Amino acid sequence: LAGCSANDGGDGGTSAEGLKGTGSGDSCVIEGTVPVGAALSLTGGAASYGESQQKGLELALADLNAKDGVKYDLKVEDDGSDPRQAISVFETFVGNGTSLIIGPTLSNTAFQAQPVAQEAGVPVLAISNTATGITAQGDFIFRDSLTEAQVIPQTIQAASEKLGLKKVVVMYSNDDAFTESGFEVMESALKDQGIEVLDTLKFSVKDTDFRSLLTAAKEKNPDAIVVSALIEAAIPLVTQARELGINEPIIGGNGFNNPALMKDAGQAAEDVIVGAAWNSASDSPENTAFMKAFEEKYGAGPDQFAAQAYTGMLIVDHAVRANCSGERTDVQQSLTEVKDLATPLGSISINKDRDAEHPAVVQIVKDGKFTVLN
Ligand code: 1QQ
Structure with a gap:
């Protein structure tokens, strides 16, 4: 692991260890970039979800890195829609000092890969896993996706x-x-x-x-x-x-x-x-800005998976800034305290089971589009 502990931010080889800053929230300043890893299904059966998630994460990354104080280094790796591949991606992130892991795309994959992070004390934020029991795997496992x-x-x-x-x-x-x-x-x-x-x-x-x-x-x-x-x-x-x-x-x-x-x-x-879990018709300022920025960057509108991914990065940033630290245990601790955060998904809180709480919407397909059923 030679060279993996440098926090100079210049070679992309930063590690969570020692990533403590000064200030808090908007005033937090951390030297060196905070390494975030994402395991997404970019190939295989779940690729259509994963591609959308990657877009959401990268849009949020650009927005967050345009702000002062904290910079993120996001590495997106393909989990292949396959539990074994996801385990190996998780092992890489655990070993290279990643502050937090986002993903994987499917619950079926998550159940097998998450224990790797849990055992190593690396926080995980699931952004699309909806099965019962995902966060029950351990106190380092969180999700922003409604079950x-x-x-x-x-x-x-x-x-x-x-x-x-x-x-x-x-x-x-x-x-x-x-x-x-x-x-x-x-x-x-x-x-x-x-x-x-x-x-x-x-x-x-x-x-x-x-x-x-x-x-x-x-x-x-x-x-x-x-x-x-x-x-x-x-x-x-x-x-x-x-x-x-x-x-x-x-x-x-x-x-x-x-x-x-x-x-x-x-x-x-x-x-x-x-x-x-996402209402595309919401006219909240957060959702309006998200939809506009997504459309401008990608030339097409987002879906729920993009919105959950984008929100995931907002939650990570909120948690990192709250303790002004990219260290794994600090991020884990701040994730337990996310409350009433304004996001494109609505006002989101993380409950005591480390699951997300925010409004849901019931939709029906009309004229080729999801519309609110009411
Ligand atoms: C899960 C899901 C999938 C539909 C996510 C892409 O909800 O695997 O939990």
């Missing part, structure tokens, strides 16, 4: 009030930690709200042909289909449902919060209902 449990019950309630759901078919992939967790939340929310489950149909995260399952679903004559799936399954599932004449609403979990759904499923995506 399925925070979003699905109100999504099903809103859909039910709007559409009068009495009976549904549930479909989910049973070999991914996020989709399984989402399924459990859906099952209990449906039960709580007295909605009958006519059938529960399982598939694999790698499946792309849902015609026989959808035919079985259609025969049950449901008022809606409730689906826990990642985007690579969601697109063909929704497309094939409409081809088979299933015109009822399809209610999805967080995996559906992806513009690729409308781009690739086209007309079939209409009337998909999905709860989200």
Whole structure:
């Protein structure tokens, strides 16, 4: 590890150790750059989420580094949508003195990679993981993403009030930690709200042909289909449902919060209902500025994953400045104290379980866009 402890900021080889500054908040000044590592799915099945996250992080990085006092060195590494690759990225970040790790993109990956950081005492901020139990892995694990449990019950309630759901078919992939967790939340929310489950149909995260399952679903004559799936399954599932004449609403979990759904499923995506952690229609000053800056930099609007990533960097900066330190234990400690921070996701706090609390929104796809369901 020779050379890894220099905090000169000149060679990109800075380390969290010794990164203590003076002042606090806006007046905090830290010599040397604060190294932040991000493990994102830039390739593999979750790449459409990861690419969006990278854009959100890099936009925030530019904004933060334009401010005085604290500079960040962000290294984005590809987790390949694969737990083993993520473990190796985490090991690299742990070994090279990174102050905090952002990511990985999928809960399924996070459950396996996070213990590497937890055991080494490196704080992790998840920006898209929604499965139950992510932050329960240890006191160094935080997230800014709302969980399925925070979003699905109100999504099903809103859909039910709007559409009068009495009976549904549930479909989910049973070999991914996020989709399984989402399924459990859906099952209990449906039960709580007295909605009958006519059938529960399982598939694999790698499946792309849902015609026989959808035919079985259609025969049950449901008022809606409730689906826990990642985007690579969601697109063909929704497309094939409409081809088979299933015109009822399809209610999805967080995996559906992806513009690729409308781009690739086209007309079939209409009337998909999905709860989200980000309201693109919010006219708060933070969201308005974020959306404008994103559009200017990338020539297209952000999605929820970009907004959560951007917010993640804002939270990191807030935490670093609060203790005016890039040392791992200082960052960990300040993350426990994030309260009512104004962000594009709304006013965000980190609760005692290290999970985020902020408003959610229920959306429906209309004319190829997520619009608020009310
Ligand atoms: C998870 C998710 C995915 C949809 C994130 C991209 O919510 O894996 O937890």
